[in-house]
Amino acid sequence: MTPIAKIFSLLALLLVVASVHAQERTLAERLGYPRDAKLIIVHADDLGMAHSVNIATVKAFESGLVTSGSIMMPCPWVPEIAAYAHANPQADLGLHLTLTSEWTQLRWGPVSSKDRVASLLDPNGYFRLTESEAAKYADPKEVELEIRAQIERAKALGIVPTHLDSHMGTLYQNKALFEVFLRVAREYKLPVRVAKAWFTRTDFLPEIIKPDDVFIDRVLDINPGVEPQDWARFYSDALRKLEPGVTEIVIHVAYDDAEMRGATSDHPAWGAAWRQRDFDFFTSDAFRQVLKENNIKLITWREIGKLIAK
Amino acid sequence: MTPIAKIFSLLALLLVVASVHAQERTLAERLGYPRDAKLIIVHADDLGMAHSVNIATVKAFESGLVTSGSIMMPCPWVPEIAAYAHANPQADLGLHLTLTSEWTQLRWGPVSSKDRVASLLDPNGYFRLTESEAAKYADPKEVELEIRAQIERAKALGIVPTHLDSHMGTLYQNKALFEVFLRVAREYKLPVRVAKAWFTRTDFLPEIIKPDDVFIDRVLDINPGVEPQDWARFYSDALRKLEPGVTEIVIHVAYDDAEMRGATSDHPAWGAAWRQRDFDFFTSDAFRQVLKENNIKLITWREIGKLIAK
Numbered sequence: 001m002t003p004i005a006k007i008f009s010l011l012a013l014l015l016v017v018a019s020v021h022a023q024e025r026t027l028a029e030r031l032g033y034p035r036d037a038k039l040i041i042v043h044a045d046d047l048g049m050a051h052s053v054n055i056a057t058v059k060a061f062e063s064g065l066v067t068s069g070s071i072m073m074p075c076p077w078v079p080e081i082a083a084y085a086h087a088n089p090q091a092d093l094g095l096h097l098t099l100t101s102e103w104t105q106l107r108w109g110p111v112s113s114k115d116r117v118a119s120l121l122d123p124n125g126y127f128r129l130t131e132s133e134a135a136k137y138a139d140p141k142e143v144e145l146e147i148r149a150q151i152e153r154a155k156a157l158g159i160v161p162t163h164l165d166s167h168m169g170t171l172y173q174n175k176a177l178f179e180v181f182l183r184v185a186r187e188y189k190l191p192v193r194v195a196k197a198w199f200t201r202t203d204f205l206p207e208i209i210k211p212d213d214v215f216i217d218r219v220l221d222i223n224p225g226v227e228p229q230d231w232a233r234f235y236s237d238a239l240r241k242l243e244p245g246v247t248e249i250v251i252h253v254a255y256d257d258a259e260m261r262g263a264t265s266d267h268p269a270w271g272a273a274w275r276q277r278d279f280d281f282f283t284s285d286a287f288r289q290v291l292k293e294n295n296i297k298l299i300t301w302r303e304i305g306k307l308i309a310k
Numbered sequence: 311m312t313p314i315a316k317i318f319s320l321l322a323l324l325l326v327v328a329s330v331h332a333q334e335r336t337l338a339e340r341l342g343y344p345r346d347a348k349l350i351i352v353h354a355d356d357l358g359m360a361h362s363v364n365i366a367t368v369k370a371f372e373s374g375l376v377t378s379g380s381i382m383m384p385c386p387w388v389p390e391i392a393a394y395a396h397a398n399p400q401a402d403l404g405l406h407l408t409l410t411s412e413w414t415q416l417r418w419g420p421v422s423s424k425d426r427v428a429s430l431l432d433p434n435g436y437f438r439l440t441e442s443e444a445a446k447y448a449d450p451k452e453v454e455l456e457i458r459a460q461i462e463r464a465k466a467l468g469i470v471p472t473h474l475d476s477h478m479g480t481l482y483q484n485k486a487l488f489e490v491f492l493r494v495a496r497e498y499k500l501p502v503r504v505a506k507a508w509f510t511r512t513d514f515l516p517e518i519i520k521p522d523d524v525f526i527d528r529v530l531d532i533n534p535g536v537e538p539q540d541w542a543r544f545y546s547d548a549l550r551k552l553e554p555g556v557t558e559i560v561i562h563v564a565y566d567d568a569e570m571r572g573a574t575s576d577h578p579a580w581g582a583a584w585r586q587r588d589f590d591f592f593t594s595d596a597f598r599q600v601l602k603e604n605n606i607k608l609i610t611w612r613e614i615g616k617l618i619a620k
Contacts, residue, residue: 051416051572076386080415080572105390106361111435113425124466125421156434259569262361262390 027216027246030307031299036244038296041216042282043068044253045096045167048075050106050263052254052272056279058084060253061091063283065291067300070096070165073150074108074127082157092300094163094190095154097147097181099134099170101127106263112149117142135173143171144180151188163301165193175204182208191304193248195219214307217245222278224269231277232286239290246299251278337526337556340617341609346554348606351526352592353378354563355406355477358385360416360573362564362582366589368394370563371401373593375601377610380406380475383460384418384437392467402610404473404500405464407457407491409444409480411437416573422459427452445483453481454490461498473611475503485514492518501614503558505529524617527555532588534579541587542596549600556609561588 028037044057048071060066071081071093085093099120101107107126110117114125119139121127128134154161164185166172171181185192197218199205209215226234235249252275254260260272268274281287291298338347354367358381370376381391381403395403409430411417417436420427424435429449431437438444464471474495476482481491495502507528509515519525536544545559562585564570570582578584591597601608 051569055568055572076416076418077572079417083415105393106386107389108386113423115423115425124463153434255568257568258365258565259361259567262365262387 027214027304027307028244031246031303033297038242038244038294039246039299040239040242040296041068041092041246041248041299041301042066043070043165043248043250043301044278045070045165045250046252046254047071047081047093047096048073048078050075050254050259051077051080052257052260053077053275054081054084056254056275057081060279060283065287065298066251066253066282067298068092068094068163070094070163071154071159071161072096072098072108072167073153074098074101074111076108078157082154082159085160086158089160092162092302093159094165094301095150095159095161096165096167097150097171098167099127099138099143099146100129100131100168102129102168102267103263104129104266110146110149111153112146117146120146131168131170131173134168134170135177138170138177140176140180143177144184147171147180147184151184161188161190162305163191163193164188172202175208178204179208182213186210186213189305189308189310191301191308193219193250195248212309214304216248216304217243219248219250221250228273228277232281232284235281236286236290239296240294242294242296246304251282253279253282255279337524337614337617338554341556341613343607348552348554348604349556349609350549350552350606351378351402351556351558351609351611352376353380353475353558353560353611354588355380355475355560356562356564357381357391357403357406358383358388360385360564360569361387361390362567362570363387363585364391364394366564366585367391370589370593375597375608376561376563376592377608378402378404378473380404380473381464381469381471382406382408382418382477383463384408384411384421386418388467392464392469395470396468399470402472402612403469404475404611405460405469405471406475406477407460407481408477409437409448409453409456410439410441410478412439412478412577413573414439414576420456420459421463422456427456430456441478441480441483444478444480445487448480448487450486450490453487454494457481457490457494461494471498471500472615473501473503474498482512485518488514489518492523496520496523499615499618499620501611501618503529503560505558522619524614526558526614527553529558529560531560538583538587542591542594545591546596546600549606550604552604552606556614561592563589563592565589 026035029035044066046053047069054077057069109126119137119142171177191214194215195218196215252270254275256272256276264271336345339345354376356363357379364387367379419436429447429452481487501524504525505528506525562580564585566582566586574581
């Protein structure tokens, strides 16, 4: 980006910020909460990937402490979670739009016909292993075709998605992919996982967003640098320091069982034990207590989606 | 089939039988065993379907009592078993050519591009649930394209198949599909699961087979009528009564764990507990003892494949 283009981008950002201020209402206020309310969506990614993910996430939903999740439509266990969605129409389920297949023992490919999305595939017909490789080779037209196919497949299976996000953040990797993501989301009138906190981190974000787009304030997730014994402390500390506004806590829930260990054997990060730790903390009394002590309220993407004019 | 066509078919069968007798050597003899030898291939189906199937089957191979298995290329856990095949080139692994997706929670679709095999798919892009539905709608040209794609995908993943068979017997459902199956198998010079004992059961078999085709004598499998407590007795009795020649015992091996119970929850037949029982019997000392007492020898498809001129 040239310096002049950068200045224009910043001006665009200022206009958006100004328009938000002109409305004089924060997202929290638009949702009916006080301006200083601390609101969180506790969001479990990767539904459909494995039976272990599905059953642990459903159990976490039943605890009342995990409020939301999103489904990977290309994955083998989608019919199981589609049946859950059908039986539980109040569940806050979105789509975790998927363009990567990151494990080495367990893999998947596109929902659409392979010859129509060749730029998304490795030589064996699976999605690529990493988000950077996927973004490097992806033809945005084929990305659009595939993510529309994932949304339409979900609807055909009886899933009514409340929101969209992007597995491994592939759709945030460059401007062309992000434009496709937002265009499709606007057309389906669905909120997306984009945080205002990200606006200063990427050049292209301010250029693409529109005043009518609804964005949450921030996304919080744990990272591989946290030691297993510090898991609960990491989340508890983050919750105690939570700023007002809407925060999505993105977690990965499964059981540390044979299936998940098999799937993630070469990935300690986001692996089976990692997901069990997320399950353990976010279904615990300790988590419930931190919420209470810090006056943090649980919300869902469904509430946010209601702010988008249908 | 008209009565005259039936007579011609029977004549064709007699010619084949006569040609076998003219060679005066049974399959057992051609494999280097005495004419009265009792030879079995203990064959585990459905590799690649689930992690539980893969790890239980590999464990069964390690017992030395299960000699062979076949892989479902459209399934999610193929890369795990492909890595095993690569590391164990002596393993007797074939392809379980797959045109159905029979569970309701866990499903898969074709290896080839969906646009090119539309006759094989249900409205959600998965293979159909049953072999009879699959056969009813399948265009044989699309079947040929798909099974060739499965074989080529296997080779690309480093699997060198020793034999071919057909998941749920879809390719045996009618003459057109069986012709495709045999044509492709002959081209790849691979033996197929076809038993001489079947020749009198279907009208079309005698018309299609050629004198050079290599067929085993019979296939033995358990059926849903056997009570769980009678499992070992069923197999032990069948082995004690085994006739000379080459018998393939087709089994389904997995652990009765969360993943398999999830996959097969609505199917007691061929379900998780069924597969655990197969695992338990065919890795047991009781099975080893029956083999010894009845002078039954274990063989593989690899040995049979060597009889096909390359």
